[in-house]
Amino acid sequence: MKLFCTGDLHIGRRSSHLPDTEQHSCADAWLRAADTAIYETADVVLLSGDIINKDNQFFEAAGPLEAGIQKLIERKIHVCAVAGNHDYRALTQFLHGIQGDYLHLLGVDGKWDSVIIEHGGQKLRVVGWSFPSEHVQANPLESFPDTGASDIPTMGLVHCDIDSSGSKYAPVPLGDLKSQHNICFWLTGHIHIPNAYNDTHPLVLNPGSLQAMDPGETGDHGPWIVEINGGVVSQPQQLKTSTVKYCKFDIDVTDWEIDDIKRNIIDEVYDQSQSALLDNDAKIVSARVNITGSTSLQTEMKSQLANTDELKGDGFHIDQINFAITPPIDIELLAAGKGAAAIAARILLSIDAGTLKQEHAKLYEDAKAQMDKAYDANGYELILQNKTDSSEDVAPDEDCVLAALKSQCQRLIGEMVEGSQAK
Template sequence: MTIKLLAVGDLHLGRRPPRLPENLSARIDDFSPATGWERIIDLAVRERVQAVLLAGDVAESTQDYFEALPRLQAGATRLNDAGIPLLAVSGNHDVDILPRLIDQVPEARLLGAGGEWESVGITGDGNGDAEQVTIWGWSFPAPRVTESPIATLPAPPDRGPHLGLLHCDRDQSQSPYAPVTTEQLRNTGFDGWLLGHIHQPDALHAGQAMGYLGSVVGLDAGEPGPRGPWLVEIRDGRIQRLEQRPLAPLRWERLDVDITGATTGAAVATALSRRLEALGADLTRGADWPDLTALRVRLTGECDLTREAIEAELPDNGRAMGLPGTGQIQWFLEHLRIDTRPTIPLSRLAERDDQPGLLARRLLTLQRAGDDPERRALLEAARQHLQSSMTDSRWRQLPGDDPDPESIAVWLRERGQDALRAMLAQEAD
């Protein structure tokens, strides 16, 4: 008999997506981790799994106790009614709140409380000769753990398979969040490690069952791509299937659109529309679809259209629309990046002794290697100029309070290309 498990990464109940369009602001909960949790429960019941496993950071913080409690209670009750146990370990975010939550949810069980490894056996039908898997769990005893929890893992009995459920920071020796190494995990001899903490999921499969499950719902634009739980199937003492089910209600995506040769804003809109149709076909290929897709669009290629001409034909980020070819999925433009080159090569423009020529030379400098002295000097001069007034709106557009040189280089290139296109457009007039 096959054992089915549903492994869930960082859930972060209490978080809500940022920067939703105005016409969806009243439905913000529909695209939150709470809705992702409801879909996980639906899937677990539908697939008749033998257990649901939570790999830590179930709640965002202690302030989310009253938000997370009814969600967790409702899900655990449905699972219990279907005969499905709910097993969890705590992470660095929910080290204080998850034990309190589980105290109020008798249908759920916290594994490895206080940083002590604990195991539980899962069988296919309750028969001692039936298929069986042992789940090993360890929970954060404090918000910061600087030693590897693998060091205290007891030697498992010979009978397998064995799966580890752990919230940790892999291959980051100085991390305060339970640092472990890939070698340590492999040396345990376990058949798989289902990890929480890093929100980007690994490319897991039956032959590679050690890695991060990822966040259940992308929490911001920095978490693009498919998100959702992983279905694990065990048969004949081995993992036979490990498949992600991308059921997140909100999906962040990055979309490159080549607009080479476009001479009107309408041509740009047509190129974007074609890419949207291709995206819709890709998203609807499987059984799990998002309800909403937030897009960071990057326009590339050779084009002399100004930002104003392009933006005049594209939707703003204040409203959601239907994704072409899907009939159900909505999308909105979360961010537009215009990263096009002028149709006249920069090397030719740089030969000119005027403002476009000076700007072209600086853009060429930005294309050099990161250790180039002129490039480094240009970036430092830009940093000092922008930092001279912390109220400068241009500085606030950069990521973080102290953006790295490459972020400044990208920002400079975009603004420089905008200015160059505007100069060339004025010459054409």
């Protein structure tokens, strides 16, 4: 049986950080997905929650969502769905208005239930759970029913926050999913970055968002194909259909001349964008550029690159430019000296050596505490309520703290050395 797997459609939203977002709506992505499922001769379309972006965007989502579903069920393709934290109320209300034997909303009110799908002489049981409210702090697998041994292959469909203890969005340890030995395949939702946990049985597939929506959703996005034959599950295959691809590019400007800076940046981003666009349907790259290397022209470069609207090219849009450059100095020699720049140099060396937490424990702890405080601040409550479940929305971890400290040290060294040279 051929399964077409996706989730986190967020119909009602559009890809952001682009000069023209109208061409890249999640509604259009869903309609293309329905056509793709038909083209791929899928037997079942599986939707793992957050199909509608928000309850207050119900009317914007209703037309495209119904059009796609009707197109599928007219061709006798089963559609199995669960509700997520964004559409726990709206999806239930909406799907109950669509009649037919090929549409199955599972797990309403947070109660596991199942449906057996028959196609071409094969059977598949789909067990699903939907969000009963916006926030669920309990692990939904604690109430998972005993499916028992069966000749019918059984898969699970759930919107949950994998390996995120303390989450308000149905936290489920990956080990709990893997321990359900009567399940041959799990399709999950909520995290917008795709990931296939296929090292051990059963396969756990988090398909990621169907359409990449913001710079935190880097990499390829689109639906996945999984085939189940007699309980044997194929390796998942991603169809890279998102019309936007968000990328982070590093560009080393060591030895660059200031007169060539804009042209060189455009050429570098163009080349990296063309590589990123290979083998997928994306039409444009939204790039965040990290300028690295060693140069004495830091101030001039920042001035020339301040207006990203001037840095245009075919197939890409530069959303943001960050600077992580240092003046052409010997960092080890600087670290042997005295003063703030020397201290910053020593911190920088310890970060590169992986010894910061041992050599500068208090600095690390203070930085982590301040970043946690900002993340948990009441002033950001609205941001957290509208979080996109992408990599940029998670609480700051060790890598995040080290990256912030490294950036600040590089900036401090650059500005202090430039300042001393200007005197």
